[in-house]
Amino acid sequence: MLVLLVGFVGIQFFPTSRNQSETLPKIDFMVVNNVPKQVEITITTSCYDCHSNNTEYPWYNKVQPVAWFLEDHVKQGKEELNFNEWADYSSRRKNSKLKSIISQIEDDEMPLFSYTIVHGDAKLSEGQKKEIISYMTQLKKDL
């Protein structure tokens, strides 16, 4: 018990890198596409924490090992898809990403359950899902 406690206190001193950035880059998805306001708000709220260079951290990110867990998620999320780098993707890659976005949202695989359980506002309603999917489908057609 004591060992656990000491360990828990000990890991609080390990730093993690924070994923934060003040400005929206010129190549961001929202900047280069003409995204309807409602869709923009939904995507920013539900996706940008892990799929952009700016995470709105919750208070408990100050506690280890939560911070490590989140850091890892954000890193993986950005590798997979970073909305901030959208215009830098080739059309081929955009096409693949749009296909995956649509299929992941259709199948309720994104946003992750472990994320929406603590971020109630990120959970997508059926209406929001439809809006995003129809917008992304159109974008894919126009590539």
Next chain:
Amino acid sequence: MKRTKVSTGILAIALVTLTATSCKDAKKEHDNGDGHHSDMEGGEGHDEAGMDSNGMMDSGQKTSKSDMLVANYLDLKNALVADDENAAAKAGGIMVSDFNNFDTASFGSDEQQELKDIIEDAKEHAEHISESPIGHQREHFDVLSKDMIDLIAITGTEEKLYQDFCPMYNDNKGAQWLSATKEIKNPYYGAKMMSCGSVQKEIN
């Protein structure tokens, strides 16, 4: 969600084991091994003498680069035909390293750019295939097949290939794949609809 996919995957594998269907095609031309790998990394482009049975000087050099990829793609395709998630994952992993090692130096600059885009995209699909349940593997295989078709259009290939099309997959939007045999064996549905599809085009 995931659990249902996994269990359908297991079911499918069990079914295949029972019926013991196996795909014989494409096995014969698989003479690729790790030897080829190191060949490529070692700058094969400068070593004419290192060329193997392909013979054909310049074009032979280019196509030999894609031939290993094609062989491993066919392995992946056959695994999906056989509803074998594990074998597909393994073949996907091998393709990831093929793409990593793919040397575009002998191509013109426009072709290089196009190849770079294709490889970057295809590699991600191969990565996903290496770590996903079979339903997802097939979704990624759809786009990976498109990438392979475009890649071969640039690199050429020594293999005789058939470009097949299944009109039902993808909510009836259809999906393509490449095969080394004329007979249709559907990688998108496996045993469920083995002969669904038709030959769109013959390559070579």
